[in-house]
Amino acid sequence: MGVRDLSVLLGVILIIAMLIIPLPTIMLDFLIIINISLALIIILVAMNTREPLQFSIFPTLLLLVTLFRLGLNVSTTRSILSEAQAGNVIDTFGSFVVSGNALVGFVVFLILVVIQFLVITKGAERVSEVGARFTLDAMPGKQMSIDADLNAGMISDAEAKERREKIEQEADFYGSMDGASKFVKGDAIAGIVIVIINLIFGFIIGMMQQGMTFDESVTTFTLLTVGDGLVSQIPALLISTATGIVVTRAASEGSLGYDVTKQIFAYPKMLYVAGGTILMLGIVTPIYPIVTFPIAILLIIGGYMLSQNELKTTEEEDVINEEETEDDMKSPESVVNLLQIDPIEFEFGYGLIPLADANQGGDLLDRVVMIRRQMALELGMIVPVIRIRDNIQLQPNEYTIKIKGNEIAKGELLLDHYMAMSPGVEDESIVGIETVEPAFGMPALWIGEEMKEQAELSGYTVVDPPSVVSTHLTEVVKRHAHELLGREETKQLVDHLKETYPALVEEVTPSSLSTGEIQKVLTNLLRENVSIRNLPTIFETMADYGSMTKDMDLLTEYVRQSLSRQISKQMTTPGEPLYVVTLSGTIEKKIADSIQQTEHGNFLAMDPNESQRILESAASETDRLAQMGQTSVILCSPAVRMYVRQLIERYLPQVPVLSYNELEADIEVQSVGVVNGE
Structure with a gap:
């Protein structure tokens, strides 16, 4: 146990001792001065904290200091009533401070108690209570704000954790302050009761036990009681003031003195007004000009000096900004910054500004956060921050979506309309502006x-413009997810997995597979809309087969087979069979015979005319399936699956290609078409 811990424990033991054991007057003098010193230190620390949590120990410290002061009151009361003395400090406050006039001292004591009890303590208690309630009410909103910033990529996991802990500490602090302020209120009441007891019983003891006359008893015990009251209430007043400062202190960049001088003197012209007002008081009222004129002149001079300093500071900042701008334009870094390309950009014309402006009811930013959360759940990847900006070069109601600086999609919105999509049977009474x-x-x-x-x-599907654009943005992100997963994003996923599966990650990388090779497998999965959220299973498969092959396309096939349950669930509807288009044996053999093996991997080298016939047949069969209202799926053998996908990817990108090994055994499969290339 350290010296600091022992000192606190000894202090608590001393407080208990004061309540039981009579102390000599010389020790009471030391303890009273220590009490005043502690109160001064606490109020000075409270004035110099930037936010309440910097003085988080204050509620507990308030309790200990209040208990210490009450222990002193008990000891001094014992000494006053038993010996008619309480040490040099109390005698000094009782005679020197109040000039020996007990009545004046008693009035001063009562004023101090009233100020502390009715003004400072009452206010601090109320502020603590309201602060605690407001802090607890604001916790859900603050937590949601942290989650939104985390999902938007504005803060890291560590920063989010730190901010959550700070919110919890604030709630605990204000809750503790709400309770601790009750001790201050009780201390003020106890001070009044102790003074009354000392006065009444002091008169009785002085005359009946110590043989004093009535005048001697009144003078002696009144001075001692008032002195005791002053030496206890002055520190109590300081502690109460510190309580009020702490609970009313908002987070700031400086101490209380810095903020007060900075904010009060932030408007020099107001000093002119104040100085002129005081000057007029000395002229038009009987108040002596010798009192008002110096203060008015001081205010006017202060306002002039502050105005000059503000003007000088503004000029210096302008010069510095101009120099920095010139330096930035000349420096090579200014050109380098122009080379950066945002992964995803959403640009819109000025007519769509209300869509993104929260002040006008726009919720696009919140929708973007939800899109990133949805992609994390569906695809298992962290979508980069989506840059949203207006572009005056676009039409007022037009928007574009860019991936790595290239326009991928565009659309047009009418903010005061709704988009209605037909259920298949047109209703002639529904009229509007045709669109897509x-x-x-x-x-x-x-x-x-x-x-x-x-x-x-x-029966029309009716959606509002924000839903239209958020759906479009979601589909674009899904379609191009494989382009957004680079090596840096892959490393983030690997590092996150390593926190829970360190042995698995160490087996795969970097000995077996590099980050680039892992990225290639993951992008292959995302290209076919297969979620990579189940990273442990993906890494288990790469650990098993990564040392056997360096063909990442083949390794992807192994991973797909290990994700068969996930792929089956994704492709089927509960209670319904999976309708598929299969490949004829002849076509599968032609594809297998056309596979060329090289040292850099395998690729499909098929006759263009034969490829065209297969594509036309596949397109015909999948279109027929789509017209029946069924999902178009091509099913083939595992040996040719990835080559079939390569063959149709450019022309039928949305048609899934599955192998038999990627379907669970309990899946009911119905073949509704055959690709025969004829």
Whole structure:
């Protein structure tokens, strides 16, 4: 146990001793001065903290100091009533401070008690109570704000954890202050009771036990009681003031003195007004000008000096900003910064500004946060921060989505309309502006508010503009997720997995596979819309087969087979069979015979005419399946799956290609078409 711990323990033991054991007057003098010193230190520390949590021990310290002061009151009361003396300090306060006039001292004591009890203590207690309630009420909103910043990539996990802990500490602090302020209130009441007891019983003891006359008893015990009251209430007043300062202190960049002088003197012109007002008081009222004129002149001179300093500071900042701007334009870093490309950009015309402006009710930023959360759950990847900005070069109602600086998609919104999509049977009474739903390319109508209810009754799907753009953005991110997963993002995923599966990660990288090779496998999965959230299973498979092959496409096939349960669940609907288009044996053999093996991997080298016939047949069969309202899926053998995917990827990118090994045994499969290349 350290010296600091022992000193605190000894202090608590001393407080208990004061309540039981009579102390000599010389020791009481030392303890009273220590009490005053502690009160001074506490109020000075409270004034110099930047935020309440910097003085988080204050509630407990307040209790200990209050208990110490009450212990002193007990000891001094014992000494006053038993010996008619309480040491040099109390005698000094009772005679020198109040000039020997007990009545004046008693009045001063009562004023101090009233100020402390009715003003400072009452206010501090109320502020503590309200602060505790508001802090607890604000906790859910603050937690959501932290989650939003974390999902948007604005803060790291460590920063989020630190901010959450700070919120919890604030709630604990204000809750403790709410309780601790009750001790201050009780201390003020106890001070009044102790003084009354000392006065009444002092008169009785002085006359009946110590043989004093009435005048001697009144004078002696009044002076001692008032002195005792003053030496206890002055530190109590300082502690109460410190309590008020702590609970009313908002987070700031400086101490209380710095903030007071900075903010009060932030408007020099107001000093002119104050100085002029005081000057007029000396002229038009009987107040002596010798009192008002010096103060007015001091205020006016202070305002002038502050105005000059402010003007000088502004000029210096302008010069510095100009120099920095010139230096930035000349420095090579200014050119380097222009080379940076945002992974995802969402640009919109000025007519769509209300979509992103929270002050106008726009919730696009919140929707982007939810999109990133959705992608993390569905695809298992961290979508980079989506840069949102307006672009005056676009049409007012137009928006574009860019991936790494290249425009990928665009659309147009009418903010005062709704987009209505037909259920398949057109209703001629529903009229509007013809358009195309941007995410899936379906024909749609922009309709007004007055036709919304009628369209919904007719079976139309009606969505508002923010939902249209968020759906479009979600689909674009899904479609291009493999382009957004670079080596840096892959390393983040690997580092996150290493926290819970260190042995598994160490087996895969860097000995077996590099970060780039892991990235290649993950992007292959994302390219076919397979979630990589189940990283432990993916790494288990790479650990098993990574040392056997350096062909990342083949390794991806092994990983897909290990994710068969996930892929099966993704492709099927509970209670319904999986409708598929299969490849004829002839086609599979032609594809297998066309595989060329090289030292850099295998690739498909098929006759262009033969490839075209296979593509046309596959397109015909999948279109027929889609017209039946079924999901288009091509099923083939594991040996040719990835080559079939390579063959149709450019022309049928949305058609999944599965192998038999990627389906669970309990999946009911129905073949509704065959690709025969004829």
